[in-house]
Amino acid sequence: MVTTLKASTRILELANEFPFLFDTLVEISPKLKRLRNPILQKTIGRRATLTDVSKMAKVPLNRLFILLSESISKNANETVVIDKDAKEQGEWQEELERRQRKLKDLVLGLHAGEEVEGLQSEFKEILVDISATEIAEMEQSLISSGELTAQQVTSLCDLHVQVFKESLDVQQKPETTPGHPIHTYMNENKEAQRLINVLKDNPDDSTIEELKKIVIHYTRLQNQLFPLLEKAGITGPSTVMWAKQDEIREMINNLNESNLNELLIAIEEMIYKEENILFPMSLENLSEYDWVKVRTGEEEIGYAWITPGLDWKPISPIDIHQVDQEPESPRINLNTGSLTLKEIDLLLRHLPLDISFVGIDEEVKYYSATDNRIFPRSPAVIGRSVINCHPSKSYDKVQKIMTYFKEGKKDKAIFWIQMKGRFFLISYYAVRDDDGEFVGTLEATQDITEVRSLEGEQRLLDWE
Template identity: 40%
Template sequence: MLPSISPVYSKLNEPGMLEQMGKVATLEMIASMGGIELHDLVFRLASEIERFEGGASAGDGGDDRKDDEKLQSLKSIILDLHSGKTVEEVKDRFKALAMEVDSSEIARMEQELIEEGLPEEEIKKLCDVHVEVFRESLDKKKDIDAPPGHPVHTFMKENEVLDGYLSVLSGMLKDIGKMDSAELTAEKKESLSRMMDSISDVNKHYVRKENQLFPLLEKYNVAGPSQVMWALHDDIRAMMKRTSELLEEGGPEALKEHLDGMVRTMKDMIYKEEKVLFPMCLDKFTEEDWSRVRKGEEEIGYSWIEPEEGWTPVMLEEDIHSGGAPGRIRLDEGYLTVEQMNFMLRSLPIDISFVDENDRVQYYSATDERIFPRSPGVIGREVSKCHPPKSVHIVQKIVDAFRSGERD
């Protein structure tokens, strides 16, 4: 069984060798002998035992077994990251796995790990490995060529502005690193605060991704990357909030260390967007999809800029059929046109969301003042996916209470 895992173990087939080794060898020793991580050896032994005892045979679930082995390899990489190994230390193993599968399969495996309940912190680490391994090939990719006015063009123009702000902030941090507490004057803190006010407008950029791009990716069964990115958005938001606290109470050393980390994380996000997210969206979305993105993003707003003229969205089917006289809807007591009903619901001094029996958002009132930022991209989406990963359990608790009758 061991020789099937690695040629190094073939010497165990020699007469008497297996019996002799069996008396003294531990799994740790065997793993070391084969140059294999212990958890990799355990996973491979389990697969071999299953096959030996009548598990999946060739041609009968063999592909499923191979997929499971790859998934276990991915898990072992995550376990190493969790135990403290660096991205650099696991990069070669991930690269070897990537030679057997393409990036879309890795995304699918990452999604399976999420569905199994793997903590988001571990998935975020894996995302960093994923990008680092493919960085060389990603760098060789042609730059995205989206026409002015197209949602991707607008996102990338916003990234140009953000990158400029981050570069200026990095320059300010070099000076701060040389200061003592007395030199970090109120005036210098005020300059940093104004810069952070400008940078914080990136939130609209992130909210548009969360409400416009991520729901469409889910429609094409690509949910893993969006969940990871949303978690990273929340990390960045927390970093920006923490900056305000450090400007009040922190010294120059703590402030510089924190902001250096924030700049690095935000620049990494720009890279992940332009090298992974946007190309994936351009590959999967139809022109009708992009028209819906364009139609909904104006409700959220833009960071620092407005879309340029150029790209013209296609006419959506729902727009084509809305040009005639509005229909009348029969209610329990009377009739209203669609226009009248929309006006009435938007005018109520409350924020309304309707989630159907399948836990999908079917309607929200587009009032001027909203508790949660939303756009038409959330329609048809599972309500649990319309909120940051950290608050999903709260949303689910509310939904369960409504379903059980505990709350009206």
């Protein structure tokens, strides 16, 4: 019998015919271990080709052909023919591009006011097996190309989901091990749905207060999961979902009897988007080590209702390469005086304000991990574009500050806001070296509620 390998060969079909290939794939690259995941086999594995596998493993396609053919010949004693026809590969790439163009045409039709039912009928061919990643790529492409702004995509994202709903409904929802971040997110969603169901029958104040904890869930997504997606090159979906989550926050802040039902619907729709688009897409695109990084910073932000399980036991580089405890660092000579790294770290964490430093490349380099940060931060923010650390409605303002600082037009920007009965001062400062060259931006946030109320003088110690 003869097996033919092509660029468009679907990996799951091949691996189901030759189950030993799952072990071969992991030997080729540990990143391919994810293809064993039953949920991914129903999403990315269902459509993933050898071209996709080549990209995931960062292995040349020709090399992948050879390794797979050797494994099949050895373990199944079968002849393998490698079809490296450039024409066939080109046709497959054209098919992928055609699907993306069709998806974009569909969404642009929505924004032009066309009816959902008519678009579903017109584009039925591609809607049959649409994946979460394809939807994400389409939204990101529309934003990157300038065909739609992030605000425009956000404004009609509920309609986008309505168009894709029939296809998304038949796909299995992610199933992960207790302790995995997706498992925790989904358990929080279950509790949120339970509270929503209670409020639909009996809108009592205590249950409403409990539901407000959903904000913690959104904060963790924005600070833990979204930065990792951005590093994987996926920015569109997180931009849109952040904006929708901020709309929910605004509803919670202005909640009254008349808009309670609107809030419940918005949270339910967000649950659907997370579990049918965001989570499957994230599992397809993030590595096991990425999920370790997501999990590592979760405690700093906290959980809504749920305590994560302990069953998930990921392997991280730390497990593989055990690092001896570093000796105490020497003193570092500063402009005035000298400190150890430990002393510097403790000093910055004990400042009566929160600080962050953004480098000249506009990426977050540092934040002070104070005990009671005003705006939550976690290690996943390091290396993240400062633009993506803010809601999309603030993009222009943040970019203007960065540009003016770099060009030397301004040296500081000051804002103040009131939130939950407190008064906060938010300051941005251009950091320049002794020659006046711009090296980055310092952001400082301080609760000045008590400071604003001071009068007269206090010269004596008053600890009584």
